[in-house]
Amino acid sequence: MTDSLGDWRRTHYSKRISPELSGEKVTVMGWIHEIRDLGGIIFVLLRDRDGLIQITAPSKKITKELLEEIRKLRRESVIAVKGTVQDSSKAPGGFEIIPAEVKLLNESKLPLPLDTTEKVHAEIDTRLDSRYVDLRRASVSAIFKIKSRMLHSVRSFFEEGEFIEINTPKLGASATEGGTELFPITYFEREAFLSQSPQLYKQMMMASGLDKVYEIAQIFRAEEHDTLRHLNEAISIDAEASFCNHEDMMNVLEGLVRTAIKNVREQCEDELKILGVDLEVPEAPFERVDYDDVVDIVNSKGVNMKYGEDLSRAAEKAIGEKMDDYYFITGWPTDIKPFYVMPDSENPGKSCAFDLMYKDLEISSGAQRLHIHDILVERIKKQGLNPASFERYLAAFEYGMPPHAGWGLGAERFTMCITGAKNVRETVLFPRDRRRLTP
Amino acid sequence: MTDSLGDWRRTHYSKRISPELSGEKVTVMGWIHEIRDLGGIIFVLLRDRDGLIQITAPSKKITKELLEEIRKLRRESVIAVKGTVQDSSKAPGGFEIIPAEVKLLNESKLPLPLDTTEKVHAEIDTRLDSRYVDLRRASVSAIFKIKSRMLHSVRSFFEEGEFIEINTPKLGASATEGGTELFPITYFEREAFLSQSPQLYKQMMMASGLDKVYEIAQIFRAEEHDTLRHLNEAISIDAEASFCNHEDMMNVLEGLVRTAIKNVREQCEDELKILGVDLEVPEAPFERVDYDDVVDIVNSKGVNMKYGEDLSRAAEKAIGEKMDDYYFITGWPTDIKPFYVMPDSENPGKSCAFDLMYKDLEISSGAQRLHIHDILVERIKKQGLNPASFERYLAAFEYGMPPHAGWGLGAERFTMCITGAKNVRETVLFPRDRRRLTP
Numbered sequence: 001m002t003d004s005l006g007d008w009r010r011t012h013y014s015k016r017i018s019p020e021l022s023g024e025k026v027t028v029m030g031w032i033h034e035i036r037d038l039g040g041i042i043f044v045l046l047r048d049r050d051g052l053i054q055i056t057a058p059s060k061k062i063t064k065e066l067l068e069e070i071r072k073l074r075r076e077s078v079i080a081v082k083g084t085v086q087d088s089s090k091a092p093g094g095f096e097i098i099p100a101e102v103k104l105l106n107e108s109k110l111p112l113p114l115d116t117t118e119k120v121h122a123e124i125d126t127r128l129d130s131r132y133v134d135l136r137r138a139s140v141s142a143i144f145k146i147k148s149r150m151l152h153s154v155r156s157f158f159e160e161g162e163f164i165e166i167n168t169p170k171l172g173a174s175a176t177e178g179g180t181e182l183f184p185i186t187y188f189e190r191e192a193f194l195s196q197s198p199q200l201y202k203q204m205m206m207a208s209g210l211d212k213v214y215e216i217a218q219i220f221r222a223e224e225h226d227t228l229r230h231l232n233e234a235i236s237i238d239a240e241a242s243f244c245n246h247e248d249m250m251n252v253l254e255g256l257v258r259t260a261i262k263n264v265r266e267q268c269e270d271e272l273k274i275l276g277v278d279l280e281v282p283e284a285p286f287e288r289v290d291y292d293d294v295v296d297i298v299n300s301k302g303v304n305m306k307y308g309e310d311l312s313r314a315a316e317k318a319i320g321e322k323m324d325d326y327y328f329i330t331g332w333p334t335d336i337k338p339f340y341v342m343p344d345s346e347n348p349g350k351s352c353a354f355d356l357m358y359k360d361l362e363i364s365s366g367a368q369r370l371h372i373h374d375i376l377v378e379r380i381k382k383q384g385l386n387p388a389s390f391e392r393y394l395a396a397f398e399y400g401m402p403p404h405a406g407w408g409l410g411a412e413r414f415t416m417c418i419t420g421a422k423n424v425r426e427t428v429l430f431p432r433d434r435r436r437l438t439p
Numbered sequence: 440m441t442d443s444l445g446d447w448r449r450t451h452y453s454k455r456i457s458p459e460l461s462g463e464k465v466t467v468m469g470w471i472h473e474i475r476d477l478g479g480i481i482f483v484l485l486r487d488r489d490g491l492i493q494i495t496a497p498s499k500k501i502t503k504e505l506l507e508e509i510r511k512l513r514r515e516s517v518i519a520v521k522g523t524v525q526d527s528s529k530a531p532g533g534f535e536i537i538p539a540e541v542k543l544l545n546e547s548k549l550p551l552p553l554d555t556t557e558k559v560h561a562e563i564d565t566r567l568d569s570r571y572v573d574l575r576r577a578s579v580s581a582i583f584k585i586k587s588r589m590l591h592s593v594r595s596f597f598e599e600g601e602f603i604e605i606n607t608p609k610l611g612a613s614a615t616e617g618g619t620e621l622f623p624i625t626y627f628e629r630e631a632f633l634s635q636s637p638q639l640y641k642q643m644m645m646a647s648g649l650d651k652v653y654e655i656a657q658i659f660r661a662e663e664h665d666t667l668r669h670l671n672e673a674i675s676i677d678a679e680a681s682f683c684n685h686e687d688m689m690n691v692l693e694g695l696v697r698t699a700i701k702n703v704r705e706q707c708e709d710e711l712k713i714l715g716v717d718l719e720v721p722e723a724p725f726e727r728v729d730y731d732d733v734v735d736i737v738n739s740k741g742v743n744m745k746y747g748e749d750l751s752r753a754a755e756k757a758i759g760e761k762m763d764d765y766y767f768i769t770g771w772p773t774d775i776k777p778f779y780v781m782p783d784s785e786n787p788g789k790s791c792a793f794d795l796m797y798k799d800l801e802i803s804s805g806a807q808r809l810h811i812h813d814i815l816v817e818r819i820k821k822q823g824l825n826p827a828s829f830e831r832y833l834a835a836f837e838y839g840m841p842p843h844a845g846w847g848l849g850a851e852r853f854t855m856c857i858t859g860a861k862n863v864r865e866t867v868l869f870p871r872d873r874r875r876l877t878p
Contacts (some may be wrong), residue, residue: 004784005842010682029682031648031839049650076779076839080682081756105682106810108839132835135647145650148604165587168852169869170609170657171622171672173876185624185633188661192611192876194624195635200868208574209470210583211488222627232626232787243449243468243519243544264663265714303640345443371545392878396571400470400515400547403444405580411606430608432863437612437631438461439644439831 002105003135008080015050019087019094028053029080029105031136045092046081050270054082054091055099063101069102076108076116076136080198096189098278103379124425128436131429142199142271144425146264147415151216153263154237157256162224163212163239166333168196168201170218174398175390181391183222183232194217200393202240203340203369206404207396212241217410224433228423229361231412233432240406245354246342249405250328253356253364257326257414264418276421282326289323290331308333311362313406320360325417329355340377342368358408358417365409373397389420442542447519454709455488458526458533467492467536468519468544471512472556481509484531486522486575487554489709493530494520494538497650501538507542515547515555515575563864567875570868581710582866585703586854590655592702593676596695602651604676607640607655608614609633613828620661622671633659636847639832641679642779642808645843646835651680665873667862668800670851672871679845685781685791685807689767692795692803693725696765697852702809703857716859720763725795728772729771730764736761747772750801759799768794778818781807795848797856805846812836 013026028249030048044055057070073079083099113130114122118137135141158165171185171192182193205213219236221319239256241249258281265272265279272279289297298305301318305311311319311329319329332344336352343350352368370376376397380387383434387394417425425431430439450466450560462579466677469487481722498507512518512875522538552569553561557576557712574580610624610631621632637654644652658675680688683698704711704718709815711718733754737744740757744750748757750768750791773782776802781791815836819826826833854866864870869878 005682005684009687031843042811047648049648074541078839078841079483105842106840109837112835112838129831130838132643132646133838135644135649141647142650144605145603147606152594155591159591164584165590166583166868167657167674169672169871171659171871173874183624183626185622187622188663189872190876204571205574205868207571209486210490210574210580218606220610224627233608235606244443245444248448273804292842392568395552395569395878398548399551399569399572400517401545402517403466403544429605429644432608432610434627437610437626437629439834 003105003261005080005103005105008082008103010080011050013050014046014048015052017053017085017093017095017097019085021085022087022095025082025100026084026085026097027082029039030078031108031116032075032079034076035073035075037071042067044070044073044079047140048078052092054088054096055083056086056088056091056096057099066099066102069104070099070196073102073104074110076103076110076112076133078108079103080105100296124423128425128431135429140424140426142268143419143421144417144429145271146268146275146419147427148412148414149268150260150418151235151411153260154215154256155216157212157259158239161212161252163214163241164210166205166210166213166215167204167217167410168195168198168205168215170220176413181222182222193226196221197236198238198330199338199408200390201339202238202406203404204393204396206240206242206371207401210331211243212239212364214239218305218331228425229413229429231424231431231433235411235429237409238406239409240404241401242404245403246354246405246406249366249368249407250354250356251285253366253407253409254284257356257405258282258284274418277418279418282324285288286350287324287327288330289319289327291329291333292352294319294329294330295430303313308336310336316357316360316362320357323357323359325358327357329357337367339383339385340367340369340376342370352405354407356407358413361413361416363417364407364409365415366394366405368405371397372403373401441545442519443545444519447521447542449487449519452489453485453487453492453532455490456524456534456536458524459550461525461526461534464521464539465524466519466521467624469517470547470555471516471518471812474512474514476510476524477627481506483518485510490577490578491525491531493520493535495527495535495733496538505541506846507711508543509538512541512543513547513549513603515549515551515572517544518542519544521827536739547784563733563862566878567864567870570878572862574794574868577713579793579865581703581707582854582860583868584629584710585714586850586866587703588703588707589699589854589857590674590850592699593695594653594763595607597653598676600654601679603650605641605652605654606632606645606656607637607654609659609783610703611650614685622659622661635660636675636679638777638779638847639829640679641830641845642843643835645679645681645810646838647842650682651678653706660855662674668852670863670867670872672869673867674850676848676853677845679843681841682845683844685793685805685844687806687848689793690724692805692846692848695724695848696795697721697723699783699853714858716857716876719859723828726760726763726766726867727769728766730768731770732774733758733768734765743853747775755796755799755801763794764797766796768796776806778822778824779806779808781809782870791844792847795846797852800852800855802856803846803850805844807842807844810836810842812840821843825826
């Protein structure tokens, strides 16, 4: 039998209790991380979101009934404890709690699907199958606390920059960028597709006069990739602004990256420590390396790359070795970038597109966009696509489309950069990939 | 031929210019809202995100070439103007700009698909087909500026309350709540579904120890409804917290609603004025009306409603007439609420579920949840569902699930409450409904 919560409420998270509170009555709640029964004294390590609290139950100080009640408790059961704080140099945080009353709120089945104390290694698949238990490990929840902080910092950065948040549709009648990597859906009696990017919608918003917009939302890509860097469902941080060029938007991106890292560094000290990450705010400006130089560097490292090719995985690794952590690749050939990218007016074979890299990982792509209707139609045709498929998008360019530029930043890849995670799945609560659709 | 932006950048949005800047050189950019050519003097009303700026071009003060350049401009073309601010009691904002240089950044085709000056009425379908032009109307963009401000206020409220942002998957192998109102998708060689709610995932997160979580993301509902209140794709504001009950989470919801309204009231004064909305922060606590009393009130208004029925549209209208703007309906019969809702321990026929209403509109549903595995399995069976379909969800209840409660709030419906919009489509950039999948 379990107890109901009744009118008990937590008074303190673990991190809010310190030896200075000695003598105070508190109510704490959480999971039994460990329990040690030494007969005349029982130690319960209670775990909450922020850490551990030692509950010390000595037979001399508590009733026999309470001692027996505590003795019956098992690992990972959920309890609430009312008691008195007492300083204790041996306990975590320098304090312990002498219990006065305990409630058993729910029991845990044993054994657990995986160990919560991080003493036993678990494979990623086992962990993802029981993500709710996996997240009880401090090194796992730390990643998601950092991701949450990063996302909030990013939004605050946009708000301070007077960007307006938009929500673009994830269901559409047609392919976004004409690609084949789309998930088809049945929309009542019609076929529809899941959005692979808010690209065309955020551009249409530039014609609306909203001027500067951002969106942080799911994107869906039916790519067959099965790597440590790809997901079929991810969160994209998208920005688009009018009356500016790609250089301006590179500066915005650089500012956003630095601000988010600064905030995580300041506000997630405990989590970074748990992960063993010594996070530095990268210096501005990030280095800019031209695509032509990238080709030279990659070849000089013994990796074959022809001018006009996209970066292979080997090429990414080669350039990553040479550069600082964060750097831009600019001057991409127009032909390997999407149709909406503005060619360089002085040298139309090159474009106003950029990628932001972190070591060997591409984390963002952006560009100044073509804003002149007729030139855009020409580019669509030149890329072998049919302008008729882009009718609604193209119409927005006919009624006063301002010059504009923007980018998309992968939230999970950026989380990898900050947390040091090597597998993108570590940065998603419930990853969706080629093989995984559950839980 | 159009001009390129070059090194021109906007120095001021319209709202940042005032007569006090008289004599200063500024660069402004936007769309030509109106143009009046009186021969010796031309007035151009330039529109940017925040309002209108009068560009006054008198032949006496500017070159003949510039005057001719300005004379050629057409409505809704995109221009940039460098000039000098001059006070003028007759112009909007009490100032005008005497141009020194003008760039034509892009031209607009005429006639427009709809009028941007709000003098001519346009049907909602015409407007949605050309949303990028529709949004140039101040009364339309005001709604999305308010929605953006509301969403940011909501997130800040959650952050201050130490909620952690989570991102749950929108693609899944099985139905979320066992309902039939799901969009099927083809996930490689498998069938999958779009998420109709993060409900089961946010509950699983309670077992993880993240303690208090929120998510603001798309939900997808394959409902056949074609009303002014339903969408097939919407934004849901979801919250879930452990070690608390439904009363606590009603207080959180009440605080969130009041905070968001307070922020919109303070920070969107111009937008509210444009919409003619006199926004008041509703007083706390919101009234709580028991379902039993709702049945009586509805019947007393001549609308037939039996005990145990959900609210019909007519019943919503009847109760909405009687109550204050914001109120909770509590004490719902257990049988008409989802399986995960906690029955009232004193009276199990009634539940710990609540709806938040605004007049006759349901904007949020929430409840204390069942957290005991075996009771939950019983409820699933009793509702005619198969526990095996909820295997992964139920597993989370076996390894230490704390008591928890939560709710979901419809972002668009809440935006309707704040802006006075009568059709939910007014609050979505690109609505998706039974008939509409484009643009």
